[in-house]
Each structure stands twice: as C-alpha cells, then as structure tokens.
Amino acid sequence: MQIKRIEAFPLRYPEPNDNHHLRYITLVRLETDSGLVGWGECIAQWPEAALAVKVIVDRGFAPILLGRDPQETEVLWHLMKEQSWWYGEGGIASLALSAIDVALWDLRGKAQGLPLYRLLGGKTHARLRACASTHPNKATIPALAQELAGYAQQGYTALKVGFGKRGEAHLGEDPKRDIAFVQATREAIGDDVDFMVDVGHKIRWDVAHAIRMTREFERFHIRWIEEPLRRDDYEGYLRLRNAIQTPIATGEQEWTVAAYQRLIRSGIADIIMVDPGRAEGITGFLKVIHLTAQAHQFFNAHTWSSAINTAASLHLTAAAPHYIVMELKPIPNPMQHELVTQPIMQQHGWIDIPEGPGLGIEVDEKVVRKYLFE
Numbered sequence: 001m002q003i004k005r006i007e008a009f010p011l012r013y014p015e016p017n018d019n020h021h022l023r024y025i026t027l028v029r030l031e032t033d034s035g036l037v038g039w040g041e042c043i044a045q046w047p048e049a050a051l052a053v054k055v056i057v058d059r060g061f062a063p064i065l066l067g068r069d070p071q072e073t074e075v076l077w078h079l080m081k082e083q084s085w086w087y088g089e090g091g092i093a094s095l096a097l098s099a100i101d102v103a104l105w106d107l108r109g110k111a112q113g114l115p116l117y118r119l120l121g122g123k124t125h126a127r128l129r130a131c132a133s134t135h136p137n138k139a140t141i142p143a144l145a146q147e148l149a150g151y152a153q154q155g156y157t158a159l160k161v162g163f164g165k166r167g168e169a170h171l172g173e174d175p176k177r178d179i180a181f182v183q184a185t186r187e188a189i190g191d192d193v194d195f196m197v198d199v200g201h202k203i204r205w206d207v208a209h210a211i212r213m214t215r216e217f218e219r220f221h222i223r224w225i226e227e228p229l230r231r232d233d234y235e236g237y238l239r240l241r242n243a244i245q246t247p248i249a250t251g252e253q254e255w256t257v258a259a260y261q262r263l264i265r266s267g268i269a270d271i272i273m274v275d276p277g278r279a280e281g282i283t284g285f286l287k288v289i290h291l292t293a294q295a296h297q298f299f300n301a302h303t304w305s306s307a308i309n310t311a312a313s314l315h316l317t318a319a320a321p322h323y324i325v326m327e328l329k330p331i332p333n334p335m336q337h338e339l340v341t342q343p344i345m346q347q348h349g350w351i352d353i354p355e356g357p358g359l360g361i362e363v364d365e366k367v368v369r370k371y372l373f374e
Contacts, residue, residue, distance in 0.1 A: 001111060002067050005031040006100070008057040010050035011371040017304075017329040019137045019167040024050040025277070025305050025335065027368060028057060028099040032070060036110050039363045040103030041308040042095035043277040047373070049092060056096035060084060065100070070107040077101055077283040090255030094280055101281025102312050102359075109358030116315035116359055120286065123353060125318045130346035131158035131194070131325035133304060137167025141181050144169055145188035151330050155349040158194035158223065158325045161185070164202030172203035179216045186220040194325065196249070198226040205229060207236040211243045223324075224249045224271055237268035249273055252302040256280060260288045264295045271324065275302040277309040282316060289320045298322050306335035310344050311359040318353045326351055338367045 009027040014020045024047050028040040044050035061080050084093035109116050117123045132151040138144045148159050163172030210228040226249040229236045241248055247270035254260050272292050276285045292299045301313035317323045337343045341362045354360025
C-alpha cells in the first residue's frame with residue numbers, strides 16, 4: 001500500500017462555544033493506491049497559520065511521503081522531522097506534521113481493520129469521563145453560574161472555565177469578581193462536580209497574584225488551576241507550586257516531544273496538557289504519555305477543535321491509565337456535529353470510544369468544502 005494523494009484543507013468556521021467568533025483549522029486528507037482515505041487535523045487557530053500549513057504540507061511533506069507505506073508511522077514521523085529540521089522545532093511545521101501524522105494513524109487502523117486504541121496496545125478505559133470545556137459569556141455572575149450549572153444538569157461531572165475569553169463575562173479582569181464567580185459557580189454546581197479554572201494566555205498574572213488567587217479559589221475546591229503563568233516561567237511555577245495545594249495544569253502551548261520532556265523534568269506541573277493537533281500528532285502524543293507515566297504525572301488531552309482531533313484524543317486517552325477527564329465543547333458546533341456523520345457525544349457524563357477502524361469517524365467531504373477558504 002502506498003500514499004497516492006495528500007491534500008490540505010484550510011477551514012474557517014463560526015464557533016458557538018467561543019461567542020460565535022471565527023476559528024481556523026487545517027485538515028489533511030491522505031489517500032492510498034488502494035482507495036483508503038485517512039483524515040488528520042491541526043489546530044492552526046489563525047487564518048495565516050491555516051494557510052501556511054497548507055504550503056508546508058503541499059511543498060514540504062507531500063513530496064517526501066508520496067509513494068511511501070502509510071503504516072510506517074514512526075518512520076514517516078521521523079522523515080518529516082528531518083525534512084523540517086531547519087524550521088520545524090515548533091510552529092507551522094509542527095502543525096503540518098501533526099495533521100499528517102493523525103491521518104497516517106487513521107489509515108493504518110483502516111488498513112488493518114482495527115480501531116486506533118487497538119494499535120496503541122488496547123483499551124484501558126471502556127469509556128471516558130466527560131468534562132464540559134467552556135468559554136462562558138454571560139454578563140452577570142448569577143447568569144454565569146447558572147450557565148455552568150446547566151451543563152452539570154446535562155450529566156457532565158466536570159466543568160472547565162476559560163478566563164479572558166470573548167463575550168461579556170470579562171473573567172480574569174477583576175480579582176474580587178473572579179473570586180465571587182468561583183464561589184457562585186461552586187454553590188450552583190454542588191460539591192460533586194469537579195471545577196477547573198483555565199487562566200489562559202490573555203490574562204497576565206505574576207507569581208504573587210497567582211498565589212493569592214489560587215489560595216482564594218482553594219476555598220471552593222477547584223480541581224486544578226491551568227496556565228496561571230507564562231509557559232516559560234519555570235521559576236515562577238515552582239514558587240507557585242510550593243505555595244498552593246491545588247494541582248497545576250500546563251503544557252498546551254508546547255509543540256515538540258523534546259519540549260514536553262523538559263517540562264515534565266522541571267517538576268512545575270501535576271497535569272500535562274497535550275494536543276494531538278499541535279504537539280506532533282498521535283506519535284508525539286503517545287511519546288508524551290509514556291514520559292508522563294514514567295514521571296508519575298497525569299496527562300490531559302487539550303482538544304478544542306474538530307471531531308478528528310477529539311477522536312484521536314479519545315483513543316490515546318482510552319489506551320492510557322493516567323488521565324483525569326476528557327474535555328468536550330458542550331454547545332453543538334460545525335466541526336463536531338457537521339463534519340462527521342456520527343458526532344462524538346457524552347451520555348450521562350461519559351464518552352464511549354469509537355469502535356470503527358482507524359479513528360472510527362467518517363468525515364463528510366461536502367462539509368469540508370463548505371468551510372474551505374483561501
């Protein structure tokens with residue numbers, strides 16, 4: 001079996017979970033000489049990045065992959081790393097590599113007639129615990145708390161809130177209001193639902209403020225604090241970790257296995273966030289899973305884009321013992337509910353693992369063309 005065709009599709013779509021703002025991803029479609037098709041994705045985020053990924057796929061990686069056996073996932077992963085050695089330690093090349101690698105694993109599973117988790121060694125978890133990963137946008141604290149309580153009523157047993165997001169919530173701007181929000185949310189959702197706070201890129205906390213705020217949030221039993229400091233502030237993270245009892249989650253801004261190795265060895269975090277659509281694909285994610293296991297740390301899939309990324313994350317997480325929750329965007333949206341014929345959904349707080357070959361999803365190519373942009 002040989003790779004016959006490689007195509008990249010930059011997509012633009014409105015995201016209801018992000019106050020209906022436009023978001024950008026790039027999909028990759030691989031086709032073999034036997035007619036099998038595999039799909040991959042990277043979370044490009046910006047229009048220029050989505051278009052740049054297409055250039056790297058078309059002109060950088062496609063020429064070295066055409067004619068190769070797609071089942072040689074490790075060999076081809078290293079081949080792409082070698083091709084991009086000058087420009088590929090993170091950034092656009094890592095995005096392009098990620099999308100192709102996911103598609104290669106999808107093809108590998110389809111060629112063998114096996115779901116991805118079987119290729120990864122088996123299913124440790126029969127199903128995964130669902131977390132509603134939210135960007136709430138209501139203007140008042142009572143309305144915000146009730147919005148989150150509504151997700152708990154839908155069956156989610158974990159909720160994550162992003163600060164500094166679009167809309168009218170303005171979380172992360174006023175410390176007193178943020179504390180009142182966390183308190184109101186805890187009271188609205190009850191004690192049995194995990195609640196995580198994702199400080200996020202737009203909010204700039206220094207170490208002293210991060211300590212003060214996390215200690216205040218601890219009164220309301222948050223499950224973890226995510227990205228409270230800049231990604232490279234290792235010294236600050238160590239000071240924070242020594243001053244609080246709440247677990248720290250970070251890592252979603254990393255690109256490469258080498259970067260994750262440095263992060264894990266630093267000891268600054270308890271939960272390592274990994275995105276297969278950014279961090280060197282399924283192959284890269286799998287290597288990070290092994291690194292976190294050796295360090296006795298948890299990992300958590302950062303997947304907030306399309307059903308392709310979600311499916312890959314589901315299989316990877318199901319095959320490993322040391323996860324906490326599996327995040328889903330709770331509001332129906334184009335890349336989760338239009339793009340594939342059978343959307344990935346939670347039922348009573350749990351997500352089943354797709355059992356079809358490869359990723360176990362079927363991409364509707366009419367929807368791909370619908371959201372294509374140049």
